[in-house]
Amino acid sequence: MTSISRENPLTSKDAQALLAMLPAGVEIERGMSERELDQVEERWGFRFAPEHRTLLGAGLPTGSRSWPDWRDGRMPIGRNGSKFRCRRNAPAHHPRGGLPFPV
Template sequence: MFGAEPMLCDDRRMGQPGHDAATLLDDAGIELGPGLTDAEFDSIEERFGFRFNPDHHSLLATALPLGDRWPDWRNGNDHELKTWLDTVAEGFIFDALHQNPPFWPASWGEFPSAPEDVAATVRRELAMWPRLVPIYGHRFTPAAPSPSGSPVFSASQTDIIYYGADLVEYLTNELPFGQGRRTLSPIVVRVPYWSRFVESANSAESI
């Protein structure tokens, strides 16, 4: 469980959201391990090519949530973590290949005839969007340089919605798990591409 004093010292350095988020998780009975060290953050950045945004970093520096559907950034299998990070792109690829008509923005050019070319185009286009990093299950938040107060998205293929205006609101909505979204404050931090896509009700024409 959440060890108050040592972790709180780290969190005061990083900022308050991590403490508030860890407290919500602890109160909900989520298993929490020690926060990630600077060396562990550096290793994650080197292996996966992204940095956590400030609020996500603050939580993980304070305490590491553990258990089913929580990414284990310390001891998790790299292949599984990479697969998790690829979930959003794979969802877009699935809808491009299996929706009728295919999910295919006009800005992406002519729809390729070969599935492998469809996948390559989707990956190339989404690589220009901010990276979405899993928090829990299919809930994601943008990587840095997205700032503190960044929203949390629920992503299921191309069905993407806001699930919290920030990390703490997201956890308040998610806990206890399975209850669904309850509140959504005004979005303060708009995320390039993703916010427009969500706010257009996932319209391909918005891309």
């Protein structure tokens, strides 16, 4: 897989390969629909980065505290007990390159 950039966006095939590399204990549920993703964004007042939408559309990681279950309707809680903070209008790509979330 090549680096992800605006010119080389994450594909569904690449997203499925990333999901397959997640550690044991992380379950992969059916991917989220565009409607489900839109509802999460509207409910919590943020926008997923395009590559995050692609990843969640390919499969929804669950069963680990590292991955919020976006379908359950509750605000995700971080490892330190704080609610996730999502910046509005954040850049789509992480400043160090690659994906802006752990894989």
